[in-house]
Amino acid sequence: MSRYLKLIAAGLIVAVVLYGAYTVRQSPQPFPSQPPPISSDDKGFKPPLETAPEINLKDLDGQTVKLSDYQNRIIILVFWSSWSYASKAILPELNETATELKQTNEAVLLTVDVPRGRGTATAAEKYIRDHQYNFKVLVDSKGKAANAYSIMNLPTTFIIQKDGKIYDHRVGTLSSAEIMDYVHKLK
16 A cells, blocks of 8 residues: 555656646746847848947056947957867967958957956966967956856857947857958948
């Protein structure tokens, strides 16, 4: 008899767990606190443009840099981190892009190191200097810029028009050719 009661108890527990999982899955989801990401599709549709949030961060030389310092220029803003293998993998390509962009005054590449407690500004600085990269690195040690841009994954790149509006953004890698295509479109 006790074996029979144990089977019934186990069956009831499984039924309750399954019912709970079904109920949670069927409940309405709250609206997200952040607007959906801005991007474009292959059909040319563009959502309404948002103004890029201002950032105010120090670079690796201790100089304060703001987005508004680059007013009337296209800004390629790349969030990355020295602890992220995917981020470090794109840095040689970004270095090539930065070199190409320095030949013109139309666009600038800014990168933002987001340590998120896993790395330090010192680690990013050492990595950048050891590899002799020549692009500007801003340090977001408190995560304020990453929060303003709702960064969830690294690397993430924002393409910002001359008027300060976000044209597009991409999570993951962008080749130098893809970045330059954006620059040529927005000239």
